[in-house]
Amino acid sequence: IDVEVVKRNPGVRGFHVVKRRWVVERSLGWIMMHRRLARDYETLPASSEAVIHIASIDNLTKRITDETTPTWRGTY
Template sequence: SKTWVDKGFKNTVVEHGAALGIDVEVVPRKTGTRGFHVIKRRWVIERSLGWLMLHRRLARDYETLPASSEAMIHIAMIDNTAKRITGETTPTWRDPR
């Protein structure tokens, strides 16, 4: 397993990941660039979190058990994948219809 973290995480995260058998890579910002820019591999996480936030139940922390929250994340990602495979979408309040 491998995970990427931003520079805000210190060596304790790397050490904790090593203890769990996870390769933790710290992704630094580009020093010469100001404002927003895409950072290697970090956009994947931002995009995935954006997809999850489209599901109303995940927009707030309603679940009391971590297993329930994990199940809701699985359901949301299955829904996203099914929409991509079939090309169908369900109307939402964001649709201009």
Template sequence: MDMKTVERNPADVGFVPQPKRWAVEQSYGIMVLHRRLVRDHEHRTASSESRVYWAMSDVITRRLSDTTTPTWRDA
């Protein structure tokens, strides 16, 4: 995996979202909606990794089927 540092343009004034960082922050925000990913309950990294895959596959499934599932916010 290649890592590149995104430099801020000195001419920009105020808040300007950076393209790659914005995608990462959005992914973190989506994962927080899944209860088991809010805290680190797992002892093994493989368990945590499987929970992330499970959460993101749920997101992809909902986007493809154009349906919503009830969340704690709907209660």
């Protein structure tokens, strides 16, 4: 895995777009659609990691099969 750390431009004040940040924000948004990850209910980090894996698998299967599963936000 290659990790690229993108630093802020010290010459720019206020908000500015950081390279590829939208990918992280989008991924976190998809994961947060699962109720157990909306709050920190887990006591062990391993439990949180397992729930994140389950959420990622669910998101991947939704994209592959083009089917949706009910979420806590209420799909009507």
